[in-house]
Amino acid sequence: MAKICENYVQKISKDIARWLGYDATGPRFQKFKKILLTEIKPFLTTTQVALRIRPLNEDEILMGATQIAHKVQAKMVVLMDPMEDPEDVLRANRSREKKYVFDYTFDGAASQENVFKTTSQFLIPNVISGYNATVFAYGATGAGKTYTMLGTDDEPGIMARALNDLFLEMDKTSDDMAYKVTMSYLEIYNEMIRDLLNPSAGILDLREDAKGGVQVAGLSEVTARSTNEVMKMLLKGNKERTQEPTAANKTSSRSHAVLQVMIKQQNKVRNTQQEVRMGKLFMIDLAGSERAANTHNRGKRMVEGAHINRSLLALGNCINALTDQKGSKYVNYRDSKLTRLLKDALGGNCKTVMIAHISPASIHFEESRNTLVYADRAKHIKTKVRRNVTDVSFHIAQYTNIIQELREEILRLRHRLQDKTTSPKSGSPHSGANIQVVQAEVLAAKRIELNKLKEQLLISFKDQMELRKSLMELNNATMEISLETNRNQLIISEWDVERTKSARREGNDREHNIEASKDLEDLYNLYKQEREDRMLLEDSGHLSPELRLKAPSLVSNYRSILQDDPEQLGTLLEVDERSQRSRNTLSPSYGDDKIFSRRDKWANDGSLTGAWRNETSLSNGDQGSHLDNVESGKSSPSKLSHTDRTVITTGTRNIAALAAKKRSKAHNDLLNLERQFGGEPRSLGLSSQARDSYLSQSSLANHDRKYGDSVLPTIKTTSDDNLDNISTGTKHSINTDSTLPPIRDGRVGRGDNRRNRRTKGYEYGYSPQVCIILHPTGV
Numbered sequence: 001m002a003k004i005c006e007n008y009v010q011k012i013s014k015d016i017a018r019w020l021g022y023d024a025t026g027p028r029f030q031k032f033k034k035i036l037l038t039e040i041k042p043f044l045t046t047t048q049v050a051l052r053i054r055p056l057n058e059d060e061i062l063m064g065a066t067q068i069a070h071k072v073q074a075k076m077v078v079l080m081d082p083m084e085d086p087e088d089v090l091r092a093n094r095s096r097e098k099k100y101v102f103d104y105t106f107d108g109a110a111s112q113e114n115v116f117k118t119t120s121q122f123l124i125p126n127v128i129s130g131y132n133a134t135v136f137a138y139g140a141t142g143a144g145k146t147y148t149m150l151g152t153d154d155e156p157g158i159m160a161r162a163l164n165d166l167f168l169e170m171d172k173t174s175d176d177m178a179y180k181v182t183m184s185y186l187e188i189y190n191e192m193i194r195d196l197l198n199p200s201a202g203i204l205d206l207r208e209d210a211k212g213g214v215q216v217a218g219l220s221e222v223t224a225r226s227t228n229e230v231m232k233m234l235l236k237g238n239k240e241r242t243q244e245p246t247a248a249n250k251t252s253s254r255s256h257a258v259l260q261v262m263i264k265q266q267n268k269v270r271n272t273q274q275e276v277r278m279g280k281l282f283m284i285d286l287a288g289s290e291r292a293a294n295t296h297n298r299g300k301r302m303v304e305g306a307h308i309n310r311s312l313l314a315l316g317n318c319i320n321a322l323t324d325q326k327g328s329k330y331v332n333y334r335d336s337k338l339t340r341l342l343k344d345a346l347g348g349n350c351k352t353v354m355i356a357h358i359s360p361a362s363i364h365f366e367e368s369r370n371t372l373v374y375a376d377r378a379k380h381i382k383t384k385v386r387r388n389v390t391d392v393s394f395h396i397a398q399y400t401n402i403i404q405e406l407r408e409e410i411l412r413l414r415h416r417l418q419d420k421t422t423s424p425k426s427g428s429p430h431s432g433a434n435i436q437v438v439q440a441e442v443l444a445a446k447r448i449e450l451n452k453l454k455e456q457l458l459i460s461f462k463d464q465m466e467l468r469k470s471l472m473e474l475n476n477a478t479m480e481i482s483l484e485t486n487r488n489q490l491i492i493s494e495w496d497v498e499r500t501k502s503a504r505r506e507g508n509d510r511e512h513n514i515e516a517s518k519d520l521e522d523l524y525n526l527y528k529q530e531r532e533d534r535m536l537l538e539d540s541g542h543l544s545p546e547l548r549l550k551a552p553s554l555v556s557n558y559r560s561i562l563q564d565d566p567e568q569l570g571t572l573l574e575v576d577e578r579s580q581r582s583r584n585t586l587s588p589s590y591g592d593d594k595i596f597s598r599r600d601k602w603a604n605d606g607s608l609t610g611a612w613r614n615e616t617s618l619s620n621g622d623q624g625s626h627l628d629n630v631e632s633g634k635s636s637p638s639k640l641s642h643t644d645r646t647v648i649t650t651g652t653r654n655i656a657a658l659a660a661k662k663r664s665k666a667h668n669d670l671l672n673l674e675r676q677f678g679g680e681p682r683s684l685g686l687s688s689q690a691r692d693s694y695l696s697q698s699s700l701a702n703h704d705r706k707y708g709d710s711v712l713p714t715i716k717t718t719s720d721d722n723l724d725n726i727s728t729g730t731k732h733s734i735n736t737d738s739t740l741p742p743i744r745d746g747r748v749g750r751g752d753n754r755r756n757r758r759t760k761g762y763e764y765g766y767s768p769q770v771c772i773i774l775h776p777t778g779v
């Protein structure tokens with residue numbers, strides 16, 4: 001059937017060649033026919049069985065063995081019965097001579113190359129294009145299996161030749177296709193799997209994957225790039241393989257060796273739908289079946305032989321089941337590791353070649369006959385061969401990579417085209433035969449130019465976009481600046497309005513001041529001046545507590561300043577003494593606080609009420625009774641009558657006027673003194689702000705606020721001296737203020753508004769260094 005199909009393919013290939021215009025005798029046609037056959041052949045025959053008869057060896061000749069296996073035709077072998085004797089009439093009809101026909105038969109003269117080319121070479125392109133293939137050598141021990149599969153250094157076997165062919169075949173299509181070759185090499189020794197490329201891995205397990213494929217867990221897979229690499233690995237593995245001499249074979253392999261080569265093929269030109277082909281090639285050198293009687297094996301060798309025979313028996317059973325005509329027999333692959341490993345090769349998706357080996361020697365007739373029976377059965381094994389193709393769909397994100405690779409491919413092809421056109425073999429580009437090449441060249445150049453223009457256009461477009469973006473940003477910045485300017489202008493105008501308002505308010509205040517009496521203004525200024533001087537002296541620390549009761553002697557303030565200049569200090573003291581004498585002449589009681597001594601007069605002349613007299617009498621030293629009164633609540637200022645207040649206010653105004661005159665005079669004296677010494681008028685160490693705060697609007701406002709509770713305020717600094725004075729009850733009135741009208745209940749009018757404004761001024765203008773202590777006595 002297979003032959004008929006092959007002949008049919010040969011015939012139709014001629015017709016197809018004629019349609020295509022190929023010459024039937026030319027190389028193009030031969031190539032086409034070969035490709036067609038290679039592609040179709042795997043579908044025509046799935047399992048091939050070949051027989052190889054090795055030559056008689058020296059031992060066999062010495063033993064007097066005769067050749068009983070003869071190749072009679074290209075595919076036929078005759079195994080003669082060595083026991084047959086033409087002269088023995090009893091056995092004349094019992095001859096065991098038998099003819100066997102296989103796909104290929106090789107005798108002892110067949111070369112290694114011939115065996116490979118005939119049995120296995122056609123598998124290589126199939127494996128590359130994604131088919132599985134298995135070549136295994138079967139036969140009795142010493143029949144020549146290892147020789148066929150592995151060979152010698154001079155005559156390499158199928159393994160080496162197949163791998164060499166594999167790399168040669170891949171090289172032919174390496175421009176278009178990408179390949180990856182990996183290999184593994186294992187042995188099954190006594191039903192144990194060992195990695196020959198990595199023996200230290202120990203015993204490995206066989207496992208089945210989800211698709212039913214058999215895998216060896218932990219088996220090393222080595223990537224190979226050339227035949228040399230593969231051969232090195234193969235030699236390394238064979239050294240690890242278990243080989244022991246037996247009576248039947250000096251180099252007997254005691255294990256089944258399996259070389260697995262995996263080829264992954266992929267088109268270099270990427271597409272959205274990528275096809276990946278995976279082909280596997282198994283090359284198996286089985287251990288030889290042996291008869292203990294012939295091998296004379298004992299002990300370890302015998303155990304090995306038993307394992308080998310058992311696995312080969314399992315293989316024979318599988319072959320029997322697979323070739324059952326009814327197809328009803330169960331194929332038991334699980335009997336041995338060998339059959340489990342060959343499951344795909346025997347009954348699955350695999351193109352299988354079995355090369356049976358026999359010895360032609362008459363002494364091995366039984367082994368050869370068994371082998372031929374096995375091989376003959378194996379011919380009928382049918383496998384379902386299909387290509388292992390995986391379609392890989394790429395995600396959209398990978399399209400850019402694919403496009404990039406396609407571009408690189410185009411570039412590569414262009415380079416190749418250019419190389420061809422410039423090489424001498426391609427002839428002159430101006431010749432008629434190369435017009436198409438020249439046209440293609442021109443076209444390619446135009447395309448390159450077009451691409452360049454496109455790129456330039458793209459770059460200029462990007463630049464334009466950048467410029468537009470910058471322009472928009474600048475516009476935004478300008479708008480922000482103009483908005484900020486407007487905002488600032490608004491603030492300035494608001495500030496102007498506020499300033500105008502405050503100026504008006506000040507003007508109003510001045511009006512109010514004008515409305516106040518002239519006496520009150522003067523009195524206020526003098527009062528402020530006197531307070532200022534006294535406070536300065538207290539702050540400078542030159543005024544002892546005793547002296548604070550007396551009128552301020554400003555010259556004493558200069559002691560500390562002029563202590564480094566004794567001459568000037570002496571002059572100053574002399575002048576001061578003269579001044580004191582002249583003042584005492586004018587007013588004998590000047591050493592005391594004349595300004596405030598007037599209150600004695602008020603107390604004596606009956607201007608004050610009895611309650612107020614009691615209070616004022618305390619200032620003459622009767623402090624104990626004063627405190628008693630305070631504690632008993634008798635001296636509460638709230639008990640003052642309106643008449644008392646009026647008297648005190650009027651008296652205070654007079655006192656203040658007198659004090660102002662004296663102060664003015666003393667101040668002028670001081671200025672004269674300073675001028676006399678040639679120095680600049682000295683600042684007494686207080687800032688204008690601090691000076692203002694002594695009797696500023698705020699302090700007056702405070703006075704206003706407290707006016708209803710006390711008659712006169714006592715203004716003191718928060719120095720330690722003052723605190724001491726407070727604690728001992730020795731209170732010294734620095735100045736008085738009666739310029740503001742008292743609060744009257746239920747009276748709402750202009751005076752109240754002014755008071756409110758002053759209160760406001762106090763809140764904002766009062767110095768934190770100064771506090772106003774209300775003294776209930778008004779001393």
Ligand SMILES: Nc1ncnc2c1ncn2[C@@H]1O[C@H](COP(=O)(O)OP(=O)(O)OP(=O)(O)O)[C@@H](O)[C@H]1O
Nearest residue numbers: 054055141142143144145146147249252253287288
């Ligand atoms: N075709 C051949 N031409 C020349 N010599 C051969 C041929 N076949 C086998 N021999 C020789 O026969 C001997 C035994 O062959 P080989 O070791 O390959 O047998 P085997 O079947 O592998 O044995 P085992 O199963 O014990 O390993 C070797 O010395 C080998 O060189």
